[in-house]
Amino acid sequence: MSAVHVQHLSKVYHSAHSTGWRRFLPSRAPAAREPFRALNDVSFTVQEGEFFGLLGPNGAGKTTLISLLAGLSRPTQGAASICGFDVATQYKEARRSLGVVPQELVYDPFFTVRETLRIQSGYFGIHRNDDWIDEILFNLGLSDKADANMRALSGGMKRRVLVAQALVHRPPVIILDEPTAGVDVDLRRTLWEFISRLNKEGHTILLTTHYLEEAEALCGRIAMLKGGRIVALDTTQSLLARVGGNDLEDAFVRIMHSDNALEMLA
Ligand SMILES: Nc1ncnc2c1ncn2[C@@H]1O[C@H](COP(=O)(O)OP(=O)(O)O)[C@@H](O)[C@H]1O
Numbered sequence: 001m002s003a004v005h006v007q008h009l010s011k012v013y014h015s016a017h018s019t020g021w022r023r024f025l026p027s028r029a030p031a032a033r034e035p036f037r038a039l040n041d042v043s044f045t046v047q048e049g050e051f052f053g054l055l056g057p058n059g060a061g062k063t064t065l066i067s068l069l070a071g072l073s074r075p076t077q078g079a080a081s082i083c084g085f086d087v088a089t090q091y092k093e094a095r096r097s098l099g100v101v102p103q104e105l106v107y108d109p110f111f112t113v114r115e116t117l118r119i120q121s122g123y124f125g126i127h128r129n130d131d132w133i134d135e136i137l138f139n140l141g142l143s144d145k146a147d148a149n150m151r152a153l154s155g156g157m158k159r160r161v162l163v164a165q166a167l168v169h170r171p172p173v174i175i176l177d178e179p180t181a182g183v184d185v186d187l188r189r190t191l192w193e194f195i196s197r198l199n200k201e202g203h204t205i206l207l208t209t210h211y212l213e214e215a216e217a218l219c220g221r222i223a224m225l226k227g228g229r230i231v232a233l234d235t236t237q238s239l240l241a242r243v244g245g246n247d248l249e250d251a252f253v254r255i256m257h258s259d260n261a262l263e264m265l266a
């Protein structure tokens, strides 16, 4: 069974400028009201147990795609499923199969790390989860922060908690949206060791990152997004071989600067 299945997915945003307080502004640039197609007919399948990379420049549509998979936003067209559960019509089952580490730091400053993780467990109906919570804390180097308030943690520590939160319900599929953006070397190493281990234990990983060295080392297959469309999708080895260049960064730049990457790869 596929872990993540995406079929002809499109997402059109209607400008934020037409809602909220901005609508009271006397002048609006006409262009700001144009609907914007952030995802354009995206289809791919990630098999169970894969370590899959979703790469693309800022604004390519990676976070939009992840929001659709997490059921946080509705597709304009197309469908997606997690472990066979449709993200729209079987939201609860799909959401339970998925752990998402969001790109933005979101947290409640009034809870401790342990409380945060217990609340997240409760959200999935899991009680007495402390053995697993302790194991996650240990593996993310957070054991000594268990009783610290979230607001007292550094940015890197908060990010570790976001990773921990995504794992409390032992989801078979884990999606990480730029988990290492702006974090120190130590956390990156800790994180990759842990995520690689989870992958070896059978978890499916979908990763977005701008650190192409990391992607090259970790991902078995890679999809590249540009302007909301998939412009390359292959095993990491085959992408490197077909596009040429020294490494994945070279291949990435070549693909992004090509007018017809799919033709280049054909
Ligand atoms: N809520 C929104 N309303 C309008 N436009 C949005 C919204 N979210 C994202 N976008 C636009 O969609 C495009 C893709 O954004 P995003 O999915 O965040 O890209 P990425 O994660 O690859 O950097 C960007 O041009 C962004 O400005």
Ligand SMILES: [Mg+2]
Pocket: 062, 063, 064, 103, 177
């Ligand atoms: Mg993003």
